[in-house]
Amino acid sequence: MEPPAQPRRVTIVDVARHAQVSTTAVSKVLRNAYGASPEMRAKVRRAIDELGYRPLAAARGLRGQTYTIGVMLPDIRNPFFPEILDGITDRLTDTDYQVFLGPGCNGEKEEARVTEAMIDRGMDGIILIAPISPRAHLQRIASAVPTVVVGRHGHSPVYDTVTDDDVTGASLMVGHLADLGHRRIAHIEHHETDPTRIAEMPNAQRADGYRRAMRSLGLAEEIDIVSTSYTQQGGYEGAKKLLARPRRPTAVFAGADIVAMGVLEAFTEAGLSVPGDISVAGYDNTTFASFGPISLTSVDQAGHEIGGNAARLLLERIADRKKAPVQVKLSPTLVPRRTTAPPPA
Amino acid sequence: MEPPAQPRRVTIVDVARHAQVSTTAVSKVLRNAYGASPEMRAKVRRAIDELGYRPLAAARGLRGQTYTIGVMLPDIRNPFFPEILDGITDRLTDTDYQVFLGPGCNGEKEEARVTEAMIDRGMDGIILIAPISPRAHLQRIASAVPTVVVGRHGHSPVYDTVTDDDVTGASLMVGHLADLGHRRIAHIEHHETDPTRIAEMPNAQRADGYRRAMRSLGLAEEIDIVSTSYTQQGGYEGAKKLLARPRRPTAVFAGADIVAMGVLEAFTEAGLSVPGDISVAGYDNTTFASFGPISLTSVDQAGHEIGGNAARLLLERIADRKKAPVQVKLSPTLVPRRTTAPPPA
């Protein structure tokens, strides 16, 4: 009766014994901490390699750090988020940190569950992407662990933020459509009632940018907003409503690419040709938008840069939790494609 | 000088003191372990609620479990994977387990990094989705931690697998096209050289299913496979090659929806109408496929069920690491849409 037995994991003690030093010494080498001579470092590193030792993050977490960063994504299906994620992982690739994603957060309860789970696992920092939780909850999270909030305007003394200038983005698009000769430019927004969110969420900022741009172009009379939701279904319904208008708009600026997809579907169904009969534009420059046969005019948010900045700020905050919070605001760019053209004569 | 100080986290000791019991008792209640009377449970639970106590997963991991499950996704952009993920999280939603995703694994090195990170964090089990690592590496992972491999054929004594029957799926599609009257049905596959992968990866199985179905329909002469990659670019290039054939196929069966996207793009560019001039079909039934204006005929893999089964098997294996490995094979269904029609007369 001699089972091969679970080969016990090699620990810091094994390394110390093998290198003939103390565990303290090994720990110092692992963390590049002060108090280890070059010879000792070499000796320990050799032992680590020979034994194939890897520190157990869970145990490290009990005293120090877990070298783990959590990222919360509201919707994994939204093709814009992978861009941000790439920016984050690229920035972190040469550090000791490892990123994990908390999935499926499409409501306040789920967000709370995921963020709590991250805190309970001793993660060293977390990045929240477009969270919908109330501000107070975000502050509570941030006071427990270094936090960066992405894609939500309005700042706080306890967390850093990275946003894209949605007002400018919306202006770019309205300007583009106006340049093409459109006057009746409609907008489909995500319906929002909560006052904080109206001030902080990107969707509200886009609608606001649309309004401002229309006014500054002297098109205040033509402002026409439909409130649905940032989903394909929302776009479909919004388009239906716009089609029912006595004076149909000549261009529809959807607040997100996914919404524009629904709009395109409704227009296809109605037998309208895009952009011949009506122009359509989105926001986010997702894979959908760049896909040839669709070729949707959109606004690019530089997701990669957003993610990179978020990761950088988080590392800085982990290094110094007391540092003054920073707000990074990036500028979007217009990506004209084939769904926008001058209005029909 | 009296800073508000980081309010120290509530620990099991605090709960024990507040409820006037031992920490052992609290631990038993937390884990629903044997040896606690109903009164004691009630008392402890009340204390937990009053103090807002949440156990620290990192500390639990040192002795017992971390209640954490890791999921490795090869490509977060592939719209098929969220389906699987939903299946997993739905199955786990009422348990104490929390899922975290390891992002960005598009190579063997990255896969190794992510799986090691999961093991080092003491995760209780991991689900690998369509991993490309060599079989030996998968076995090493599985011997360190309960593992379920999804979307990879061929089984092992140390891990469970969940797959979809890709051979059947390909047959369904070929049958559908043949029923419409097509004979020159081409296939675009993901190029593969590694012999193990040829046997185990879904792409190879699909190509194999295509060949078999063609033969059994008496179309052996018409077998025509282009080897590129499962990307949009791969589909684009594959389509170009097929267009250059002396006798052009009347239908193209792409091994994945994303490939079919590239095919559609190439055909649009070439001025061909789909399905008037040529039929196109994909595989995976992604959001792309179901999107109205595209409406791609595809094969549905029941991603939700795949994920649910994977989670179930993992829980079973966590409960009993010695149990015999299980292979679950699910059946795909055909989803005919508007990109397939009878060949031109």
Next chain:
DNA sequence: CACCCTTTGGGAAACGTTACCCACGCACAG
């Protein structure tokens, strides 16, 4: 030569939780 500082190394106590085992009290059978 005495003193102090710096460098190098290690011993031991945490960190928060669970697993193992033992003690107590009670009911029940012999």
Next chain:
DNA sequence: CTGTGCGTGGGTAACGTTTCCCAAAGGGTG
């Protein structure tokens, strides 16, 4: 009345790592 067994509860030693502190050795300064 004495075991025996079960239901209940707790004491304590892990788990693997880091942090705090102290000791010894070496080198410079007065």
